[in-house]
Amino acid sequence: MTDEKIILVTGASRGIGRAIALRLARPGAVLLLNHYDPEPAAAEQTLEEVQARGANGKILYFNVAEFQETQARVEEILKEFGRVDVLVNNAGITRDTLLMRMKEADWDLVLQVNLKGVFNCTQAILRSMIKNRSGKIVNITSVVGAIGNAGQANYAASKAGVIGFTKSVAKEAAGRGINVNAVAPGFIDTEMTAVLSEAVRQEFLKSIPLGRSGRPEEVAELVAFLVSEASEYITGQVIHINGGLYM
Ligand code: NAP
Numbered sequence: 510m511t512d513e514k515i516i517l518v519t520g521a522s523r524g525i526g527r528a529i530a531l532r533l534a535r536p537g538a539v540l541l542l543n544h545y546d547p548e549p550a551a552a553e554q555t556l557e558e559v560q561a562r563g564a565n566g567k568i569l570y571f572n573v574a575e576f577q578e579t580q581a582r583v584e585e586i587l588k589e590f591g592r593v594d595v596l597v598n599n600a601g602i603t604r605d606t607l608l609m610r611m612k613e614a615d616w617d618l619v620l621q622v623n624l625k626g627v628f629n630c631t632q633a634i635l636r637s638m639i640k641n642r643s644g645k646i647v648n649i650t651s652v653v654g655a656i657g658n659a660g661q662a663n664y665a666a667s668k669a670g671v672i673g674f675t676k677s678v679a680k681e682a683a684g685r686g687i688n689v690n691a692v693a694p695g696f697i698d699t700e701m702t703a704v705l706s707e708a709v710r711q712e713f714l715k716s717i718p719l720g721r722s723g724r725p726e727e728v729a730e731l732v733a734f735l736v737s738e739a740s741e742y743i744t745g746q747v748i749h750i751n752g753g754l755y756m
Contacts, residue, residue: 513565515590516736517541519573519630520600522552524699525649528725529597530555532733534564541586541593543569543600573600573626574618583633592637595736598627598671599649603701608662616663623667627674635682644687645736648675649728652695652751668693672747679745688744690735695751697723718753 516533520526522544530540540559544552552568559566571582586593601623604615627648638644653661654668672691679689696702696713702722705713714722731750734740749755 511539511590512537513590514538514595515541515586515593516595516597517543517569517586517593517630517634518597518599519543519626520545521555522546523555524701525694525697525725525728526597526599527551527555527558528729529599529732530566531558531562532726532729533595533736534559534562534566536563538564539590540564540566541569541590542566543571543573545570545572545600572622573598573630574621576625576629579626579629580633583630587637592641593634594638594641594644596630596634596638596644596646597649597732597736598630598646600626601649601651601667601701603661603664605660605664607660611663619663620667620670623664624670624674627671631674631678635678635687638687639682639685642686644682644685646678646682646687646689647732647735648689648691649732650675650691650693650747652693652749652755655693655747655749656755675747676745683744688735688740690740690743690745691747692728692731692735693747693749693751694728695723695749695754697725697728699725713754716754717751721752723750723752 518530521530521542556566571578650671651668653665657665675691
């Protein structure tokens with residue numbers, strides 16, 4: 510079995526996931542970069558940058574929302590690498606609209622990707638972590654999962670679900686040397702927030718005491734701490750990173 514550190518980041522082609530992958534990329538690490546857009550350019554760019562940092566990398570094209578597809582891809586990974594040391598459940602989507610206008614399909618899709626996706630990936634990988642009696646899992650939730658947001662009932666419900674999931678799995682896995690935590694970003698500049706109107710953006714900025722949006726690299730720094738040996742005594746926590754938007 511390889512003595513490299515095997516790290517799987519879901520939704521690693523862009524935004525926060527890419528920043529996390531790059532922050533964790535170093536010689537001796539293997540970055541498994543999941544994404545789901547059939548257009549591979551963004552994922553390939555992440556892979557190139559991961560390799561430029563001296564890490565090994567591999568693109569894993571699969572839909573985290575699909576149970577069997579996820580199981581199959583994870584089985585292949587486990588055959589090839591023997592284990593996964595670090596899992597960052599980052600893939601996520603929005604389908605924003607007021608509840609009274611929300612289509613059933615918008616509810617289902619957001620819950621399937623953001624919440625069931627975390628279940629699918631975690632369950633597929635946890636067995637191998639339990640066998641190794643070590644592992645670090647970080648789930649990317651959102652400030653919205655803690656405080657709610659008009660127009661995001663589906664997204665907020667999915668992210669609140671991730672918080673409950675994180676705490677439950679932390680309790681189940683703690684005895685096996687596995688740490689499970691959640692990171693809850695506030696308003697971070699990525700393609701996800703780029704679609705918001707300038708008016709909504711200004712409204713958000715007014716409610717952030719530090720007076721600015723966050724950068725994906727700032728979230729990645731926190732994730733790097735949570736998957737490092739320096740955080741061995743932290744589990745089941747939701748760490749907020751939001752410029753003071755929620756205290
Ligand atoms: P983003 O720029 O839109 O990137 C989303 C990533 O998820 C992409 O790599 C995308 O890959 C991947 N993805 C989407 N659906 C997928 C699926 N079904 N299976 C596998 N991968 C999938 O978003 P972001 O802003 O970086 O957000 C990353 C995470 O942080 C999300 O969980 C989001 O909810 C959370 N978050 C973001 C903010 C913010 O302000 N940006 C705040 C709080 C929390 P493809 O393009 O290849 O599909």
